Amino acid sequence: MYRTALKFLVLMLCIGTGSLFAQTKQTVKREFKFGKVLPSEFETKATGVDSAASAIKLFDVGECYFELSPSTKDFVYVFERHIRYKILNKNGYDLANYTINLYKGSGSEKEDLNYMDASTYNLVDGKIVVSKLNKDAKFSEAFNKNYTVKKFALPNVKEGSIIEFKYKIKSDFIFNLRGWRFQSDIPTLWSEYNVRIPEYLKYKNNFSGYYQIEHPIHEIASATYVAGLSSSSVYDKYTAANVPALKDEPFVTTMDDYTPKIEFELTGTQFPNEPYRDFNGSWPKIVTNLAEREDFGLFINKNGYAKSVLPGILKGEKDTLASLKLIFDYVKTNLKWNKEHDKYATGTNPKAVFEKKTGTTADINLSLLSLLKEAKIEAYPVLISTRENGEHPGYPLISAFNNVVLVAKVGKDFHFLDATDKDLPIDLISDENLSHQGFYVDLKNASGNWISTETQIPSEKIFAYNLALDKENKLTGKINQYSRGYSALALRDRYRNTNNETEFLKNFKKNKTGLELTNYKIDNLDNLDELLTESMDVVIEDNVEEAGNLVYFTPLLFERTKENLFKLEERKFPVDFAFPFKESYRITLSFPEDYEIDKLPKGGIYKLPDNKGIFSINYVSEGKQLMVKSSISINKSLYTSEEYFDLKELFKAIVEKQAEQVVFKKKA
Numbered sequence: 001m002y003r004t005a006l007k008f009l010v011l012m013l014c015i016g017t018g019s020l021f022a023q024t025k026q027t028v029k030r031e032f033k034f035g036k037v038l039p040s041e042f043e044t045k046a047t048g049v050d051s052a053a054s055a056i057k058l059f060d061v062g063e064c065y066f067e068l069s070p071s072t073k074d075f076v077y078v079f080e081r082h083i084r085y086k087i088l089n090k091n092g093y094d095l096a097n098y099t100i101n102l103y104k105g106s107g108s109e110k111e112d113l114n115y116m117d118a119s120t121y122n123l124v125d126g127k128i129v130v131s132k133l134n135k136d137a138k139f140s141e142a143f144n145k146n147y148t149v150k151k152f153a154l155p156n157v158k159e160g161s162i163i164e165f166k167y168k169i170k171s172d173f174i175f176n177l178r179g180w181r182f183q184s185d186i187p188t189l190w191s192e193y194n195v196r197i198p199e200y201l202k203y204k205n206n207f208s209g210y211y212q213i214e215h216p217i218h219e220i221a222s223a224t225y226v227a228g229l230s231s232s233s234v235y236d237k238y239t240a241a242n243v244p245a246l247k248d249e250p251f252v253t254t255m256d257d258y259t260p261k262i263e264f265e266l267t268g269t270q271f272p273n274e275p276y277r278d279f280n281g282s283w284p285k286i287v288t289n290l291a292e293r294e295d296f297g298l299f300i301n302k303n304g305y306a307k308s309v310l311p312g313i314l315k316g317e318k319d320t321l322a323s324l325k326l327i328f329d330y331v332k333t334n335l336k337w338n339k340e341h342d343k344y345a346t347g348t349n350p351k352a353v354f355e356k357k358t359g360t361t362a363d364i365n366l367s368l369l370s371l372l373k374e375a376k377i378e379a380y381p382v383l384i385s386t387r388e389n390g391e392h393p394g395y396p397l398i399s400a401f402n403n404v405v406l407v408a409k410v411g412k413d414f415h416f417l418d419a420t421d422k423d424l425p426i427d428l429i430s431d432e433n434l435s436h437q438g439f440y441v442d443l444k445n446a447s448g449n450w451i452s453t454e455t456q457i458p459s460e461k462i463f464a465y466n467l468a469l470d471k472e473n474k475l476t477g478k479i480n481q482y483s484r485g486y487s488a489l490a491l492r493d494r495y496r497n498t499n500n501e502t503e504f505l506k507n508f509k510k511n512k513t514g515l516e517l518t519n520y521k522i523d524n525l526d527n528l529d530e531l532l533t534e535s536m537d538v539v540i541e542d543n544v545e546e547a548g549n550l551v552y553f554t555p556l557l558f559e560r561t562k563e564n565l566f567k568l569e570e571r572k573f574p575v576d577f578a579f580p581f582k583e584s585y586r587i588t589l590s591f592p593e594d595y596e597i598d599k600l601p602k603g604g605i606y607k608l609p610d611n612k613g614i615f616s617i618n619y620v621s622e623g624k625q626l627m628v629k630s631s632i633s634i635n636k637s638l639y640t641s642e643e644y645f646d647l648k649e650l651f652k653a654i655v656e657k658q659a660e661q662v663v664f665k666k667k668a
Helices: 005-015 039-043 090-096 283-292 297-301 304-314 320-334 350-356 361-374 486-496 501-509 641-658
Strands: 022-024 055-068 075-087 097-103 111-124 127-132 138-142 147-153 162-171 176-181 188-198 201-208 214-226 229-243 261-269 379-384 403-410 413-417 437-442 447-452 459-469 475-484 515-523 532-540 544-547 550-553 581-590 595-599 604-607 613-622 625-634 662-666
Touching (some): 039 075, 055 090, 055 214, 075 090, 090 097, 097 162, 176 188, 188 201, 283 437, 283 447, 297 361, 304 350, 304 361, 320 361, 320 403, 350 361, 361 379, 361 403, 459 486, 475 486, 486 501, 501 515, 604 641, 613 641
Parallel strands (some): 459 581
Antiparallel strands (some): 022 214, 111 162, 138 147, 176 261, 188 229, 201 261, 214 229, 379 403, 379 437, 437 447, 459 475, 475 532, 515 532, 544 550, 550 662, 581 625, 595 662, 604 613, 613 625
């Protein structure tokens, strides 16, 4: 694909070599030799914020460079890694079980593990005892048709052990080089990545994360790829020292978004006496490549299946929006998602996908696009990087996408479409796709643009409790719950994926002490455009406390927010809820004639600046009836780290105020 060595050799003989230049920042030379463990390394301890760490990464050093394959005569890249840990306690033992994934393409291209060495070191009576990797502790298994997993298990690992691994991989897949992560879930004393790229290959570097990475060396260095001929390479060294452990935080896309790392994607080649060949250097180039791919643009254009089934789907319908819904429902009914995300179709054409009745996100949504195109409905693919995959850097980088949904234009309105779940209505895409933006692709005009994926359908949950309290402090009455948007989608998913309603209700009652329910009913389960409604008759015990002549009652019962998930004093990352949401609570309580309200909590309204979030709670008592209303409105999906403190304080108020009790006094 990129260049054969024979032609490369001829060209090199013709043109000779060029001059070299350097841009080098001075850096201290560090040596990392396998097996050379110093006694002082056994004294390493975790301190400060990482004092409870299970292990410490003493160093993690990587090398990435290129060779010419003797068999294919093309460039391959070589990846070497040398990593050493100090095990602090039993929770770090899993580090002794090392796993390497090797990829295999559909043809002869593959990755090979050329070398692996590993050892355990223990300090016994002042002497270092070495336990080498046993041959019978090496395992290999096929994970799927594309991946082989190599596993290695080190012996004699104890608290205080030092372990290390060193290995080499050769890969034919030079479009994406193996990247490097400078931070992990344990503290790292030193992390270093050395990359040497031939002058003929141009890569785009994608940096991400919230920790400063040093770049002490960027220089042009001499290199030899063909015996007897000099060439050059670009040499870069990236380092990080004393990196704290990365700790999980709630409400993020993926922690990988916040891990300091570097990744590489090939953008073009520039061989001697050849024009520059652009692979993905610009968005128009990316879109043009997509249009020409058998598993994308050409897949969409295969309209044989669409021509055969459209008359039966539309049955003469002329209205564009009604036709769109008919086609959308047809695809959702006839295709089942296999739980795999992909931006490229795996089937050869839409007909093959419908015959199989299952497929990836790309199989399903690109087949839907083929039907819409044949029906003359204006629709476009939207490339997505899922929340688990991480945030796209924003510049032309095709490999950072891993999914595709659609957007259709009807009149002046745009409608998002995702046919991977039968419970997704028009305008709602899977919440895994809510990474705030996607890249809208116009294959016909080789153009595209970023488009917001923020949902226009509000996500809301409404709880309505109508209860009566008797003299035995038992509550009886009715609960109604209403859901829309992503709340409704989640409820439908739970209901359909439970074996039966009995099991569903058993799960519903879990963690709701004292709740017994009858006459459960769910309405609008299949009517996606209507409010999803649940109703039930209930008896609730063990939720009212009595002390002398006083009775204590927490009105929000099972629905109150019991914990503030925002515990850190400060947060470097944004808070990402995926979508705005609202939760409303209305509790109406009748109480006995010989009860009177002794203490009623004070209500209040708590707001974030510019009304970006609001919490309210209030109490009204009239006669022998008490009404409590509360609501939480999170009015945007993403909050910056600067907004974190206010958000933390808002949820602190929610936890405290929703826990307050109403106190009744029994008449003598």
